[in-house]
Amino acid sequence: MSNHLISLNQVCAQVYQDYLMSDLNWQIEQNQHWVLLGGNSSGKSALSQIILGQAEIISGELTRHTKQLACISFEQQQALIEAELKKDDADILDVIAEGTQVETILFEPNANQPLDLDLADKLTQDFEFSPLLKRKFRDLSTGETRKLLLIKAFINCPDLMVLDEPFDGLDAKSAQQLQQTLTELSGKISMVFILNRVDEIPDFITHYAYLKAGQIEFSFAKSNQAAYEQLMQLLHLQTATLTIPPADAPVSYSINPKQALVKLTQAKVVYDEKVIFDKLNWQIMPNQHWQLTGKNGSGKTCLLNLITGDNPQCYQNDIWLFGFQRGSGESIWQIKQHIGFISNQFHLNYRVSISALNTIISGFYDSIGLYNQPTRNQQKIAKLWLELLALSDKQDTPFNQLSFGDQRLLLIARSMVKHPPLLILDEPCIGLDEINRQRVLALIEKICTSGTTTVIYVNHHAQDKIQGINQFLAMEDYQSY
Structure with missing residues (x-):
């Protein structure tokens, strides 16, 4: 079997409605952990959509040798929320939509891979999630929803996991716990991170890729110190003077400075x-x-x-x-x-x-x-x-x-x-x-x-x-x- 979990060879792909990525050459091998960096609209999330099989391949070759893929992203979270909102349409049948219970979503059977129930027990305790299992999904906070998706992904036993801003919405304690969990599972799961914060990059990362305007500008192994320094220079902010645009005058209200807002x-x-x-x-x-x-x-x-x-x-x-x-x-x-x-x-x-x-x-x-x-x-x-x-x-x-x-x-x-x-x-x-x-x-x-x-x-x-x-x-x- 090939060591490549994912291989892109001269791939040109249509992502979303109008985003095109071309000339993509990239391999993810077993036991590699990548972080994708770059500005907003650089193509980080679009590249993840390609390797997840959620884009139209126009030319080139994409091959996957994975048994189970998992993804954590804002879009995934949004899709789950919208699926729950659709249940509100039940009111046309004079039925009150109560929503799905959290544990029903968490333990949904996987046709390709048995769930790791021992890991589920450990992670629900580690993330202090056990008391939420009987709650309705729609009652979860943003951070609690993110924890649900993370635990669900882990217990489905993926061999490759794409994590698009996995720390977003988590409090400091939960973010620290996620870093620990990722480290513990990094020996079993290859991971691709999409991160905007350099300080969130896990220590076990083995490779970096920098994207700009839909292209992989360069990629390198963590051991390449010169390339790493170049990347940090690209990410460094040269702060410009900011001037806030004016208000639309005149305003129709006034505030009493001695009265509480x-x-x-x-x-x-x-x-x-x-x-x-x-x-x-x-x-x-x-x-x-x-x-x-x-x-x-x-x-x-x-x-x-x-x-x-x-x-x-x-x-x-x-x-x-x-x-x-x-x-x-x-x-x-x-x-x-x-x-x-x-x-x-x-x-x-x-x-x-x-x-x-x-x-x-x-x-x-x-x-x-x-x-x-x-x-x-x-x-x-x-x-x-x-x-x-x-x-x-x-x-x-x-x-x-x-x-x-x-x-x-x-x-x-x-x-x-x-x-x-x-x-x-x-x-x-x-x-x-x-x-x-x-x-x-x-x-x-x-x-x-x-x-x-x-x-x-x-x-x-x-x-x-x-x-x-x-x-x-x-x-x-x-x-x-």
């Missing part, structure tokens, strides 16, 4: 008799920037959704927002006009085909999609944001045809475009390469010092600190054990 008193969220958090008192004053911390499932997103009104329990709590008491007759738009927002769940829900330019403009109207005729000034401002994010050449590209990283940048710009009094950034840097991650962090720092916007920032990476954020709320302080 947000005030929660004894806040509590409960799901299926499980208390997510309780007795939470929080007051956010203008220009008081906060970082929200806590492990996966601790209730960070639940808390933010109380503020945005996307959690129905917001009406069961004592919440004041911008001078309105929640549930006192205010409209959802009276609240949303004051807020800019980006999160993993919002990204998943933004399933529209409008252009990149109109995606940013939709932030002026707090809509998913664009249903208003924008002003010339709004178009001008949105184009300035595209220029700032180096996406001007994709102005007319449909949102759903862009790479995940480019989509993320657009949604961040959308959240900031109206210079909202309150900007909620729930893990904004997920899916961004090193250059764009640093660019976004610098943008957030600029926003913090602008004097017009208060920031709430959620992040699992200690190195992604924002200068100007000096208030901290730890969700662990409000949980019952």
Whole structure:
């Protein structure tokens, strides 16, 4: 049998609707572990689609000598969520769709390979996942969903595993556990990593590949120190001066500097008799920037959704927002006009085909999609944001045809475009390469010092600190054990 698990020989392939990769020559051998690096839209995820057999081979030869392939990616996570959402269509039959139980998804039989139940038992304990097995899938947080997919992939006993940003959405403890698990299984499974963060590269990696504009620019073994130094130079960011585009004047609201933007008193969220958090008192004053911390499932997103009104329990709590008491007759738009927002769940829900330019403009109207005729000034401002994010050449590209990283940048710009009094950034840097991650962090720092916007920032990476954020709320302080 060939030592090559995957072999690409002069392959030209069509990926997605309009992404073409050509002249691909690459081999993955047994006991090799690769990391694919490069900027957003460089072709990293597209290359993974090719080796997974999810692209149209136009010419050349792709051969696979694998018994079982596994993949972890944002797209896979999104597909599983959308499959669950389709079950809601059962309401046309007057049936309440309860959703699939987590353990049903985890232990779905594999026709090609028996599941490793001993490993399943170990990993559910290692990732503190056992208490979630009886839960409904749709009740899992983003990080908990990622853990489910990881454990499911491992226990299916693959001989090759593609991991596209596997650490995204995991808290620090879970990310550390994943690094340990990957190391333990690296002797049995060959792995291909797609990573934007150099600091997440596992120690056992044997080979690097750098991609640019749909091409493998170069690849080399880890032992080639000269090539490694060249790669680090390519990834190094030369920080440019950033100027935030102006707001669309005039704004239709004013903020009292002595009045809390947000005030929660004894806040509590409960799901299926499980208390997510309780007795939470929080007051956010203008220009008081906060970082929200806590492990996966601790209730960070639940808390933010109380503020945005996307959690129905917001009406069961004592919440004041911008001078309105929640549930006192205010409209959802009276609240949303004051807020800019980006999160993993919002990204998943933004399933529209409008252009990149109109995606940013939709932030002026707090809509998913664009249903208003924008002003010339709004178009001008949105184009300035595209220029700032180096996406001007994709102005007319449909949102759903862009790479995940480019989509993320657009949604961040959308959240900031109206210079909202309150900007909620729930893990904004997920899916961004090193250059764009640093660019976004610098943008957030600029926003913090602008004097017009208060920031709430959620992040699992200690190195992604924002200068100007000096208030901290730890969700662990409000949980019952």
